[in-house]
Amino acid sequence: MGKSSINIVFAQPEHAIYAEQICQLIYESALQRGTGIARRSPEYISAKITGGKAVVALDGDKLVGFSYIECWEHGDYVATSGLIVDPDYRHLGLASEIKKRTFELARLRFPFAKLFSITTSLPVMKLNTRLGYKPVTFSELTNDDEFWRGCEGCCNYDILQRNNRTMCLCTGMLYDPKTPLVKQPWWEPYVIAVKRKIKKIFRLSKSKK
Ligand SMILES: CC(C)(COP(=O)(O)OP(=O)(O)OC[C@H]1O[C@@H](n2cnc3c(N)ncnc32)[C@H](O)[C@@H]1OP(=O)(O)O)[C@@H](O)C(=O)NCCC(=O)NCCS
Numbered sequence: 001m002g003k004s005s006i007n008i009v010f011a012q013p014e015h016a017i018y019a020e021q022i023c024q025l026i027y028e029s030a031l032q033r034g035t036g037i038a039r040r041s042p043e044y045i046s047a048k049i050t051g052g053k054a055v056v057a058l059d060g061d062k063l064v065g066f067s068y069i070e071c072w073e074h075g076d077y078v079a080t081s082g083l084i085v086d087p088d089y090r091h092l093g094l095a096s097e098i099k100k101r102t103f104e105l106a107r108l109r110f111p112f113a114k115l116f117s118i119t120t121s122l123p124v125m126k127l128n129t130r131l132g133y134k135p136v137t138f139s140e141l142t143n144d145d146e147f148w149r150g151c152e153g154c155c156n157y158d159i160l161q162r163n164n165r166t167m168c169l170c171t172g173m174l175y176d177p178k179t180p181l182v183k184q185p186w187w188e189p190y191v192i193a194v195k196r197k198i199k200k201i202f203r204l205s206k207s208k209k
Helices: 013-033 042-050 094-109 122-131 145-153 157-162 188-208
Strands: 006-010 054-059 062-072 077-085 114-119 134-136 171-175
Touching (some): 013 054, 042 054, 062 094, 062 145, 077 094, 094 114, 114 122, 122 171
Antiparallel strands (some): 054 062, 114 171
């Protein structure tokens, strides 16, 4: 199967028929990974789809990927969540495309909102970083109780509670539209490495005296 046959689109109300399958995919993947996940009901996923807050990836009429957005604190914050790719369609770059579309949807619908996600997934951290997200402590994310209540279905919820919601196993990542993207020139890491070497040599020669 090729990536060229797959359409990644903003979800339309008729895609609500996939809600059950999406929940099942998310749940089975979480079991397989042995990590926690905030469980979502088919009704919740269906509401995201009909509310124009989701992205679906379709191979013909087969659903092969999904993600959604939700706003918090009256639209000050928007979470991008529920990213899933059908196991038979992984490693084709689909998650990357779905993430981009979801980011686009969030920016279109909530242009002034801070976007965030909490995740234990390395691919998600990688993709978020490429979109301009930065890792942050939970204090920088929404305070909305309703958002954190979503973590109740996660097997690590006791850790979050024990730490008064300040930390858990997930990494918080935030995209702040007010922070301009500074593109690092290709030579920057080399400059840093050379500076470190010089400092080290300088320190060594001082300690010998
Ligand atoms: C995580 C997931 C969405 C990735 O989907 P995918 O379509 O295979 O990802 P892509 O092909 O777009 O790959 C994106 C990047 O992640 C990397 N990646 C993908 N799967 C990976 C894995 N299991 N471990 C490490 N890196 C991985 C890819 O190499 C790629 O990096 P690159 O661009 O530097 O080459 C998919 O594995 C999945 O649905 N997992 C279960 C649900 C899940 O974990 N969701 C995230 C919850 S927060």
